[in-house]
Amino acid sequence: MAKAEISNRIRRLRFDHDELTQQELAGRVGCTRQTIILLEQGRYVPSLALAFRIAQTFGLKVDEVFEYVGD
Amino acid sequence: MEFLSGWFVPLLATVIVFGVVGAVLIVRAWPQAAQLSPEEREEMARAPMPALQKRAWWGLAIGGVTFMAITAILTTKGAAAYWENDDLRLFVVAIFLGGLFAYVAVVLLALVKEERDGSLDERDQAILRRAATAQSAAIIIALAAWLTALPKMFHSEGAVPVVYLYLMFGSVVLVHMIGQSVGILLGYWFAARHG
Numbered sequence: 001m002a003k004a005e006i007s008n009r010i011r012r013l014r015f016d017h018d019e020l021t022q023q024e025l026a027g028r029v030g031c032t033r034q035t036i037i038l039l040e041q042g043r044y045v046p047s048l049a050l051a052f053r054i055a056q057t058f059g060l061k062v063d064e065v066f067e068y069v070g071d
Numbered sequence: 072m073e074f075l076s077g078w079f080v081p082l083l084a085t086v087i088v089f090g091v092v093g094a095v096l097i098v099r100a101w102p103q104a105a106q107l108s109p110e111e112r113e114e115m116a117r118a119p120m121p122a123l124q125k126r127a128w129w130g131l132a133i134g135g136v137t138f139m140a141i142t143a144i145l146t147t148k149g150a151a152a153y154w155e156n157d158d159l160r161l162f163v164v165a166i167f168l169g170g171l172f173a174y175v176a177v178v179l180l181a182l183v184k185e186e187r188d189g190s191l192d193e194r195d196q197a198i199l200r201r202a203a204t205a206q207s208a209a210i211i212i213a214l215a216a217w218l219t220a221l222p223k224m225f226h227s228e229g230a231v232p233v234v235y236l237y238l239m240f241g242s243v244v245l246v247h248m249i250g251q252s253v254g255i256l257l258g259y260w261f262a263a264r265h266g
Binding site: 030031032034035037038043044046049050 | 107114119195262
C-alpha cells in the first residue's frame with residue numbers, strides 16, 4: 001500500500017505522554033501493535049472509530065492528531 | 072484425445088481465460104504497492120504475531136497434515152481399496168474428522184480469546200475478509216481440478232465411481248480450511264512488506 005493521504009502525530013504524542021509504548025497505546029485503543037506501527041509509518045488509514053479512540057487517549061481532537069494531506 | 076470434445080473445451084477455455092485475467096490483474100496491481108523501507112520492515116518484524124496470524128498457522132498445520140495424510144493413504148492404497156475396505160475407510164474418516172475437530176477447536180478457542188482480549192482489530196478483520204477471496208478461489212480451483220481429472224480418468228467407462236463424490240466433498244472441506252489460513256497468512260505477508 002502506498003503512503004496514506006492522512007498523516008498523524010502519534011509517534012510524537014506517545015513520547016510527549018510519558019513515552020507511552022506502542023504496545024501500551026495499542027492496548028488502550030483496542031488494536032494490535034502492528035496497526036500502531038503502520039499508523040506511525042503512515043502506511044495505514046484508521047477507521048473513524050479508531051481515530052477518535054486514539055485522539056481521546058491523548059486528550060485531543062481528531063484533527064489535532066490526524067491531518068489530511070491529499071488533494 | 073476423445074475427452075477434448077463436448078463440454079471439456081469450453082470449460083478448459085474458461086479456466087484459462089480466468090487464469091490469464093487474474094494474472095494480468097495481479098501484475099497490474101503489484102507495482103502500485105510501495106515497499107516498506109528496511110527500517111519499517113524491521114519495526115514490523117519486532118512486533119508480536121497477531122492472534123489471527125497464529126490461528127492461521129495452526130489452521131494451515133492441521134489442514135496440511137490432514138490433507139497430506141489422507142492423500143498419502145489414497146495414493147498408496149487406491150480409491151477402490153478405500154471404498155471396498157471398511158477398516159481403511161474408517162481409518163481415513165477418523166483422520167478427516169480428527170483434523171476437522173482439531174481445526175474447529177483451534178478456531179473456537181481463538182474466537183473466545185479474541186472476544187475476551189479484543190485482540191482482533193480492524194486491520195485483522197480486513198485481512199480476514201480478504202482471505203475469503205483466497206478461500207473461494209481455492210475451492211473453485213479444487214472443483215475445477217476434480218471436474219477436469221475425473222472425465223479424463225473415466226471417459227471410456229462412461230460413469231464416475233460413487234466413491235469420488237465423497238472424496239470431492241472431503242477435499243473441498245480441507246481446501247476450505249487450508250484456503251482461509253493461506254489467505255490470512257498472505258494478507259499478513261503482504262502487510263509486512265507493503266503496509
